[in-house]
Amino acid sequence: xxxxxxxxxxxxxxxxxxxEKGYSAVTMRDIAQAMDIKAASLYNHIRxxxxxxxxxxxxxxxxxxxxxxEIMLSNETxxxxxEKVIQLHIDITVRDTDALASLNSDWMHxxxxxxxxxxxxxxxxxxxxxKIIVKGIADGxxxxxxxxxxxxxxxxxxxxxxxxxxxxxxxxxxxxxxNMTQVLLHGIV
Amino acid sequence: xxxxxxxxxxxxxxxxxxxEKGYSAVTMRDIAQAMDIKAASLYNHIRxxxxxxxxxxxxxxxxxxxxxxEIMLSNETxxxxxEKVIQLHIDITVRDTDALASLNSDWMHxxxxxxxxxxxxxxxxxxxxxKIIVKGIADGxxxxxxxxxxxxxxxxxxxxxxxxxxxxxxxxxxxxxxNMTQVLLHGIV
Numbered sequence: 069x070x071x072x073x074x075x076x077x078x079x080x081x082x083x084x085x086x087x088e089k090g091y092s093a094v095t096m097r098d099i100a101q102a103m104d105i106k107a108a109s110l111y112n113h114i115r116x117x118x119x120x121x122x123x124x125x126x127x128x129x130x131x132x133x134x135x136x137x138e139i140m141l142s143n144e145t146x147x148x149x150x151e152k153v154i155q156l157h158i159d160i161t162v163r164d165t166d167a168l169a170s171l172n173s174d175w176m177h178x179x180x181x182x183x184x185x186x187x188x189x190x191x192x193x194x195x196x197x198x199k200i201i202v203k204g205i206a207d208g209x210x211x212x213x214x215x216x217x218x219x220x221x222x223x224x225x226x227x228x229x230x231x232x233x234x235x236x237x238x239x240x241x242x243x244x245x246x247n248m249t250q251v252l253l254h255g256i257v
Numbered sequence: 258x259x260x261x262x263x264x265x266x267x268x269x270x271x272x273x274x275x276x277e278k279g280y281s282a283v284t285m286r287d288i289a290q291a292m293d294i295k296a297a298s299l300y301n302h303i304r305x306x307x308x309x310x311x312x313x314x315x316x317x318x319x320x321x322x323x324x325x326x327e328i329m330l331s332n333e334t335x336x337x338x339x340e341k342v343i344q345l346h347i348d349i350t351v352r353d354t355d356a357l358a359s360l361n362s363d364w365m366h367x368x369x370x371x372x373x374x375x376x377x378x379x380x381x382x383x384x385x386x387x388k389i390i391v392k393g394i395a396d397g398x399x400x401x402x403x404x405x406x407x408x409x410x411x412x413x414x415x416x417x418x419x420x421x422x423x424x425x426x427x428x429x430x431x432x433x434x435x436n437m438t439q440v441l442l443h444g445i446v
Contacts (some may be wrong), residue, residue, distance in 0.1 A: 114318060155413050165284040216428070218445050221423045224414045232409045237407070247406040255444030256399050256407050257336060 074113050075123070077103065082120045082168035087234075091121065091174040105254050122182050125171045129189045130161060136196050146204030147253065150222070153197065157226040161233050162241045168230040197223070222252055263302050264312070271309045272355035275411065276423075280310065280363040290294065311371050314360045317349060318378045323383050335393030341410070342386065343438050346415040350422050351430045357419040384411070411441055 081102050085094045096117055100107040114120055139152045161168055178186055201218055204210035212217070225248070233239065270291050273284045273291045281425055303309055315355040322347055350357055390407055394400035397408070414437070422428065 084271075120362075130389050153340075171414070209445075211439065213439055213445065214432060216425065216438040217433060218440055221437065222445075224417045225410050228413045228417060229409075232413070236405065239296075243403060244406060247403040248410065250294045250400065250402055251407055251410045251444075253444050253446045254400075255440075255442050256393075256402065257409075257442045 072114065077111070078114055079120060079123050080166070082117075083124050083170045085233070086121075086124075086174055087166050087169040091117075091170070091177050095182075099149050105253065116180055117179075119176060121174060124167045125175055125178060125186060127166055128164060128183060129172050129186055131160065132156065132193055133189045140199070146200050146207060146209045149200045150204070150253065151249055154222075154226065154252060155230060155245055158241065158245050161229045161251075162165070163245070165230050165234050165237075171232065187220070192249065208239050225252060260302065261297060265301055265394075267299070268309060268312050269355070271361045272313050272353075273312075275313075275363055276355050278360040280306075280359070280366050281345060307366075307368055310359070310366060311368075312361060313356045314364055314367060314375060317353060317356055317360050318375055320349065321382055322378045325382050329385050329388070331396055335389050335396060335398045338389045339393070339442065341356055341437065342389070343411075343415065343441060347430065347434050347437065350418045351433070354419050354423050354426075361416070363420065376434065383412075414441060 078248055082094070082099050085098055085102060091100075096132065097107050099117075099120070100110040103110070114123075129250065135156050136153070139149050139156075142149070146151070173242055175186055176183070198215070198219060202211065205212055205215065205218075233244075267288065271288050274287055274291060278287075283306065285299055286296050288306075289299040292299070321339070325342070328338050328345075331338070333341070333439070352416050356373075364375055367371070387404070388407060390399065390404055394401055394404065422433075
């Protein structure tokens with residue numbers, strides 16, 4: 069197995085263990101055991117549990133950041149931008165459910181620099197999300213409702229989707245995308 | 258102070274401490290200290306931390322249950338029923354933010370009988386919520402979208418509202434009710 073593939077496997081197995089037992093309770097020994105390799109071999113690929121956490125969380129946060137930046141730079145309508153944001157959340161949730169669970173539960177265990185970097189990315193993401201909503205209301209594309217309530221309603225659903233999807237593995241991603249976009253944008257009535 | 262009022266004060270202060278430090282980390286001594294009374298006096302009103310948790314959680318769960326049962330028995334349309342469910346969540350969130358946080362984070366610390374009672378109430382509540390949605394779709398009141406996606410989208414917002422409201426104390430409850438009902442039922446476009 070190539071070194072890069074081995075690293076991906078470590079990340080996938082560690083994310084699953086972090087989700088099941090909580091980051092603090094998992095040891096490097098647990099991860100090695102789950103991979104059926106010796107702890108010493110694990111250290112050939114990765115220095116520490118902290119490094120694994122950084123790989124899991126920062127990679128996802130950077131993906132959210134870069135796709136959001138593309139969305140912001142595009143000339144699409146606000147509604148199209150919101151649709152892309154919903155799709156982004158669903159894509160990452162479906163592909164990396166465990167890693168997203170780790171991001172949501174374990175981000176506070178990141179060390180100083182990575183923690184600051186993560187929080188900065190999260191704040192920029194939320195700020196961009198807010199800008200889309202504010203512009204959508206100003207342009208008359210969205211209903212003139214309270215900005216905070218709109219943001220929270222969308223955000224609460226998108227952010228906790230990994231919990232729901234974790235229990236509904238195999239739920240058709242295309243059905244999820246089309247139905248959730250309908251519900252969040254146009255309501256259920 | 259009347260014994261009943263003292264009990265209410267204990268519950269309010271304990272719920273706040275549970276939210277801040279987590280149920281397991283809070284001691285009866287901490288609760289007594291926060292109330293500026295001796296631990297021995299606290300035991301005159303309440304037997305244990307477990308009893309406080311039961312008072313906090315079971316009372317709220319019973320309120321959700323009884324109002325939901327009234328809603329189910331009414332002759333209103335499904336849309337009206339969903340509006341009442343949204344209002345119920347907002348009313349309890351605004352009135353008992355800390356207690357609801359404790360319900361969401363600490364329910365698993367309930368002892369056997371109370372835990373079973375709580376889970377039964379929660380399951381019945383979710384089952385009733387599902388019945389409203391299923392009937393709404395069958396009657397053509399709601400869009401013919403995936404039931405699970407509709408339920409999750411509404412539920413995720415209503416269930417995490419206490420987190421948002423905890424950071425937005427003082428947000429006008431009437432504005433929250435009218436805007437959230439609009440967003441959840443009719444969307445943002």
